[in-house]
Amino acid sequence: MSHSLNEIETMSKRAARGAGLPWGLAEEAGKTTRWLSAYGFPGVNLLVDLLEMHDALPILDVSPVSLEAETWSAPIGRMSPLIANASVSDCAARLLSRGTITLENVDLPLLAVPSIGAVASTLGVSVVVEWQNARLVADGSAICVEGDPKALEARHAAKMVFSIPAELKHRQEPMLRARLSDRSWSKLSAFAHRTYAPATEESRQLGAGSSRNDND
Amino acid sequence: MADVSRRDPNIVMRLARLGSMHQSRLSFMRILTRRLARENWRFERAAFDIDSTGVGHAIYTAHGPDRSYSLIAYAHDLPPEKRSDRVIAEAWDATFTLFDGVPTAEDIERLSHNIPVQEAGRVSETELSVSRANRSVRLWEHVVNVLAEGRQPSYEKIAAVGYLMRTTAVYGSGKLGAADREMIADRPEFRAPFQVEMLSVYLTRWFVVDLVQHMAKARAALSGTQAAELDAGIARSIGIGNSTGLGMAPFLLNHPRLFNNWITAREDAIQAVRNVQWARDEEIAQFHDILLRNIQLIESWQSQHPVQMEKLAVLGKDIALVKGYLSRTDLSMKQPWDALYSWSEEALSLEGQEWIASLILEPYGALVDKFAKAMASDDEPVALIAGATQIGSLRAVLEDVYRWAIDTDWTVPTNMARAWYISEEKQEPRLGQRFEEPIEEYEQPLAPGRDAAVLYQALTHWPDEVEVADFLLENPEHRHTLRRIQVAGSSPYAEIRDNTISNSMLPIDMLRCKLSFFGATKFDPRSDRWVRICMYGNAPLPYELSQANADFWVFPSSTETTA
Numbered sequence: 001m002s003h004s005l006n007e008i009e010t011m012s013k014r015a016a017r018g019a020g021l022p023w024g025l026a027e028e029a030g031k032t033t034r035w036l037s038a039y040g041f042p043g044v045n046l047l048v049d050l051l052e053m054h055d056a057l058p059i060l061d062v063s064p065v066s067l068e069a070e071t072w073s074a075p076i077g078r079m080s081p082l083i084a085n086a087s088v089s090d091c092a093a094r095l096l097s098r099g100t101i102t103l104e105n106v107d108l109p110l111l112a113v114p115s116i117g118a119v120a121s122t123l124g125v126s127v128v129v130e131w132q133n134a135r136l137v138a139d140g141s142a143i144c145v146e147g148d149p150k151a152l153e154a155r156h157a158a159k160m161v162f163s164i165p166a167e168l169k170h171r172q173e174p175m176l177r178a179r180l181s182d183r184s185w186s187k188l189s190a191f192a193h194r195t196y197a198p199a200t201e202e203s204r205q206l207g208a209g210s211s212r213n214d215n216d
Numbered sequence: 217m218a219d220v221s222r223r224d225p226n227i228v229m230r231l232a233r234l235g236s237m238h239q240s241r242l243s244f245m246r247i248l249t250r251r252l253a254r255e256n257w258r259f260e261r262a263a264f265d266i267d268s269t270g271v272g273h274a275i276y277t278a279h280g281p282d283r284s285y286s287l288i289a290y291a292h293d294l295p296p297e298k299r300s301d302r303v304i305a306e307a308w309d310a311t312f313t314l315f316d317g318v319p320t321a322e323d324i325e326r327l328s329h330n331i332p333v334q335e336a337g338r339v340s341e342t343e344l345s346v347s348r349a350n351r352s353v354r355l356w357e358h359v360v361n362v363l364a365e366g367r368q369p370s371y372e373k374i375a376a377v378g379y380l381m382r383t384t385a386v387y388g389s390g391k392l393g394a395a396d397r398e399m400i401a402d403r404p405e406f407r408a409p410f411q412v413e414m415l416s417v418y419l420t421r422w423f424v425v426d427l428v429q430h431m432a433k434a435r436a437a438l439s440g441t442q443a444a445e446l447d448a449g450i451a452r453s454i455g456i457g458n459s460t461g462l463g464m465a466p467f468l469l470n471h472p473r474l475f476n477n478w479i480t481a482r483e484d485a486i487q488a489v490r491n492v493q494w495a496r497d498e499e500i501a502q503f504h505d506i507l508l509r510n511i512q513l514i515e516s517w518q519s520q521h522p523v524q525m526e527k528l529a530v531l532g533k534d535i536a537l538v539k540g541y542l543s544r545t546d547l548s549m550k551q552p553w554d555a556l557y558s559w560s561e562e563a564l565s566l567e568g569q570e571w572i573a574s575l576i577l578e579p580y581g582a583l584v585d586k587f588a589k590a591m592a593s594d595d596e597p598v599a600l601i602a603g604a605t606q607i608g609s610l611r612a613v614l615e616d617v618y619r620w621a622i623d624t625d626w627t628v629p630t631n632m633a634r635a636w637y638i639s640e641e642k643q644e645p646r647l648g649q650r651f652e653e654p655i656e657e658y659e660q661p662l663a664p665g666r667d668a669a670v671l672y673q674a675l676t677h678w679p680d681e682v683e684v685a686d687f688l689l690e691n692p693e694h695r696h697t698l699r700r701i702q703v704a705g706s707s708p709y710a711e712i713r714d715n716t717i718s719n720s721m722l723p724i725d726m727l728r729c730k731l732s733f734f735g736a737t738k739f740d741p742r743s744d745r746w747v748r749i750c751m752y753g754n755a756p757l758p759y760e761l762s763q764a765n766a767d768f769w770v771f772p773s774s775t776e777t778t779a
Contacts, residue, residue, distance in 0.1 A: 001338060005398070006390030014638075023661045024688075024695020027598045059692055067689055086695070090603030090685035118600045176399045177341055196640040197648075197658040214301045214459075215353050 002177045003185070009034040011188050012047055018194030019051040021059070021082070028086050035114035037178035039143055041152070043111075044180050048187045050108050054080055064103070067091055073104040078156075081111035088162055089115035092122045100163040109134070109157035116162065117143070128166035131157035142171040220490040220554050222483045225617075229479070231714040235725025236527070236566040239770060240574035241581060242481055243735030245752060246767060247588050248414045251405060252758075253766030255281050259419075259758035262318070264426065266291050268434035273328065274426070276419045277318055278758070280405055285344070286315040287419035288324065290332050291427060299350050301384045301459040303644045308334070308348035309381065310427070314416040316342045316395065334385075334392075335642060341395045344412045347386040349420065352377045352457065356428065359446070363432030366444045374453055375516050378738055378750040381424045382457025386413045401594065409474065409591055410734060421456045421752050422759075452760070453772075455753030458736065462745045463644045465726040466636065469662050472703045472710035474593040478733050479709035481587040482573075488583050489576050490554035499579040500547045506578045507542075509771035510571075511535055513737060521741040523722065527567050534568030581767070601699050607687060608680030610698070613705035614672045620713055621665035622672050633719035636662040647723060647745060663717040667697040737770065 013030030017023060029047060036043025054062060062080035064072035064087055072087070073079065084106050088095070095101055106112055109131050116127040121140035128137045133148035145152070146169070227233070239246070258279040266272035271293050277286040290311045298307045311331045315323065323342070330337030334348055355377040359369045388410075390396040400406045429446055436443035468475045495503075514535065519525055541559060549555065553576040560572040577584045614622065624631055635650040637658040645662075648655040661667065671694045678687060688695055704711040715721060723745040731739065736749035755769040756762070 002340065002393070004341070004390030004393055004396045006396045007393065022693040022695060024697070024699060025692055027696060027699070031598050060690075063689060063692070067685055083692070086601075087685070087689060090601055090688060093604035094685075122600060176396060193640075195638060195658060196643060197637045197646075197655050199639050199641045200653075214350060215296050215299050 001182075002179050003037075005034045005038060005176065005178060008037050008044060008178055008180070011185075011192050012044065014192035014195050015047065015051060015188045016082070016191070018191040019055055025059075025082055025086060028089075029082050032082065032085060032111055032114045035117060035174075036110065037180075038174035038176070039172060040175065040178075041110060042184075044178075044188055045184045046108050046111050046153070048184050048191070050081065050111060051191050052187075053107060059083065062107075063087070067094070071102045071104055077105050079103060079106045081106050081108050084112040084160070085115045088112070089118055092119040095119060095127070095162060095164060096123055096125075100161060103160040103162075104158065106131075106157045106160050107155065109154055109160050110152055112160060119162075123164065125164050126166040126168060127162060127164050129160060129162045131160040137166045137168050139168055142168065142173050144168040144170050144172060220487055220551075222487045225708045225711075226620075226713060228483065229709060229711060229713040231712060231716075231721065231725040233566050233570065234712065234729035235722065236570045237729050237732040238571050238574040239732055239735040239737060240482060240485070241577045241584050241767075242485060242588050242591065243733060243770075244408060244410045244414050245418075245735035245755075246770065247408045247585075248411055248418065249755065249761065249766045249769070250585070252278070252280075253761050253763045255405075257281075257758075257761075259422075259761075261422075261426065262286065264430070266427065266430055268437070269293050270427070270431055270434075273324060274423055275319065275324075276422055276758075278415065278419065283316075283403065283405075284318055285415060286318055287416060287423065288313050288315055288319055288327060288331065289420070289423045290328060292332060294350075296353070299353070301350060301382070301461075303385060303461060303463055303642050305384065306333075306336075308384065309351045310420075310423070311348045312346070312416060312420055312423075313339065313343045313394075314345040314412055314419075316344055316400070338393045340393055341399060343394045344400065345386055345388045345416045346392050346394060347383050347413075347416055347420070349381040349383045349424070349456070350459075351381050352379060356380055359428050360432045360435060363429065363443045363446060364435035364439075364441070366436070366442060368444060368447050368450060371450065371453070374450065376518065377457075378753055379455045379457035380428055381420075382459045382748060383417060383420065384459050385463075386416060386458075388412050401592070407592055408588055409478070414734070417456050417458075417751055418755070418758065421454070421755075422757055424456065425451050425454065425757065448760075451757060453754060455750040455755070457748055458731070458751055459742075459748050460727050460731065460746070462647060462723055464730060465723045465745070466645050466660070466662050468712065468726055468730055469664065469716065471593070472700060473599070473707055476703075476707035476710035477591050477593050480707075481591045482733075483709065484587045484590075485577050485580075485584040486557070486573050488587075489580050490551070490557055492553055492580070492583070493551060495547055495552050495579075497548075500552075502579040503547070503576070504542075506768065506771055507538075507575060509768075509773065510575060512772050513770070514571075517738045519740045521743075523724070523744070524739065524741050527565070530565040531567045531571065534564040534571070537563055538568070538572065578768075599699055599703050601684070601688070601695070602702055603683060603685030603688070605684045605702065606680060607675055607678045607682045607684060610684055610701065610705075611672070611675055611680070613701055614668055614675075617701070617704045617711055617713070618665060618668040618672070621669045621715075624665065624669065624715065626666055626669055630719040631715060632666065632717055634717040634721065636660040636717070650717070661696050663715075664697065664700055664711060665713075665715050666717060668701060670694075671697045671701070735770065 009030040012033040016026035016029035033043035061076045063083045116138040120127045126139040132151040134151035135146040137144040263275040274289045294309045432443040560569045637655045724741045738750040740748045756765045
């Protein structure tokens with residue numbers, strides 16, 4: 001069964017919120033899985049893994065200490081890829097002046113990648129990200145994947161480097177649908193479920209606000 | 217005289233005014249019917265396989281220059297106790313999907329297991345929308361009955377309701393597995409917003425007219441008599457109802473750029489017409505004609521809701537004032553439309569002002585219709601944050617766009633009385649009492665004013681020259697709001713400049729605003745968070761559509777009784 005990308009984005013956003021992320025980062029989690037799914041990566045599976053791995057970890061513990069540092073690192077030695085992704089996106093202009101942003105000890109590094117598409121669009125130059133034997137280049141409308149496919153789904157990257165400029169040796173265009181396993185979708189839904197208020201008869205009547213008869 | 221500028225967002229973007237808006241030339245239904253006629257679309261009833269109890273399916277196909285679209289309708293025999301307009305309903309009188317192309321027998325079979333159960337089913341990328349409708353029980357029974365007896369239904373009874381069926385949800389853009397808007401947004405016929413949904417409803421209206429005729433024939437056959445054919449004029453007067461609840465209200469908050477583009481298009485149009493230096497005689501004549509026809513439409517607008525009854529009473533007085541103004545004012549004066557609009561700001565209620573603002577656009581298709589092109593938004597709702605923006609400029613936007621919110625005392629309980637949340641059932645938005653129900657921990661980010669004020673406070677000790685990227689690293693809880701403020705800073709009409717969680721907020725204001733852009737008429741609130749409307753009343757049926765009737769159908773012709 002295939003899913004629409006809007007379904008994936010909406011459910012991912014709710015799941016990330018359900019796992020305790022602030023709304024703004026939850027929105028980016030939705031964009032992240034949408035982007036990864038559109039390029040055929042298991043974005044939903046990775047997000048579920050991350051939410052399970054980081055459930056209840058304080059955000060600042062898994063965020064870079066400073067965006068000015070030569071190398072970005074998190075206080076507890078494990079960085080959230082969602083926060084890495086958002087911070088790289090926020091630092092598009094700095095990437096242009098620095099040429100390189102280096103991050104240390106990022107969990108599930110593929111989840112930190114989608115910002116390169118948006119950053120490339122904003123800057124008008126292709127952006128490359130590399131870790132271990134993985135290498136991805138994006139120019140805003142397509143990507144180019146090189147290196148070891150297994151490294152793409154690494155659980156952890158000791159070092160991740162974002163840099164410009166780069167060249168797309170071939171072009172992989174995004175797709176408009178995605179196939180997911182029922183298992184990962186139901187895990188994602190379980191996180192999303194935490195954001196729904198349990199219904200009461202009172203809320204059913206008052207919350208939506210029509211108790212009048214519709215047989216008229 | 218100096219050029220008239222666009223209306224100030226601080227005036228336009230207040231809930232009371234947004235909740236007084238009327239349809240216009242830029243309404244999505246009228247954009248659609250103009251295109252269908254201009255491009256000479258062809259319509260056919262490809263199947264009507266419905267039995268004498270009203271159960272079965274039908275297919276209506278619209279053929280455009282490049283592509284065809286088919287409404288697949290499933291008709292059901294619904295027991296009255298199951299008839300509910302609420303989103304928690306589980307059965308309906310009829311269910312629909314707009315199919316991309318012409319469906320095969322396999323498609324019909326596959327969808328017959330999924331469309332009738334709506335949210336409990338799954339659809340695919342060949343389905344563009346999923347919707348359902350319930351009968352107006354009293355009008356349906358009246359029309360079936362009198363047609364079966366060989367007579368025509370009464371205009372008065374039809375006018376009192378306006379429609380035979382009302383849709384209770386029309387889902388598009390990826391919901392339930394349907395095609396995302398991104399899959400079809402580059403097709404010219406779907407560039408303008410909500411054209412899939414508007415086409416679906418337009419074809420649904422045709423199906424409903426056919427179904428009521430079919431049921432009348434079936435009833436007549438039981439008694440061995442001959443049913444009357446529904447008069448074409450009466451059929452045209454019947455619209456499609458729509459019953460809309462809270463679920464639609466957050467849409468305007470969740471799509472700030474898209475909302476900005478709708479309002480901007482209408483404001484650009486109003487500005488362009490106010491800047492017309494001299495009106496031609498035929499434009500003045502057309503204005504007077506449309507005015508009279510529009511007054512007829514308003515006279516047939518009924519509501520039992522106290523808020524709307526009051527607004528209608530005031531609008532009635534406004535109409536008398538407008539007639540008085542026009543009797544003593546020569547529209548061949550310089551900048552007549554600016555003079556009329558400026559007078560309305562002083563003399564009329566918000567309902568009357570917005571009525572005039574839409575009305576003056578009518579004679580100016582050549583000037584106005586082009587603004588429809590800018591009503592779509594290809595930008596994602598989750599905008600990219602410009603991290604290099606300095607705190608100083610963020611603060612300046614806050615002080616400009618959110619001044620009202622910064623000046624609001626958010627410790628006063630009535631200013632914070634409500635919270636928006638998503639219910640466990642059907643996962644739809646609801647509105648609760650923050651201080652009386654256990655909902656605050658589930659609150660959705662639908663109070664941008666409150667959130668902007670909190671952010672403004674948090675920025676107090678941050679120097680102007682720091683970049684927002686650094687602020688966000690330390691304060692990730694403000695990420696949603698900061699993103700929103702950057703959108704509002706570059707899109708003047710993106711933000712509702714009012715409190716969306718106060719105890720006096722009326723969700724129907726948001727519903728009315730959105731539905732006015734659809735082109736709805738006869739807003740009839742059923743509560744402060746639930747509204748019924750009429751769509752396509754007086755419109756030509758698809759097989760009657762021509763360039764001559766594609767635009768002004770919303771206004772009943774002066775000789776015709778209105779629905």
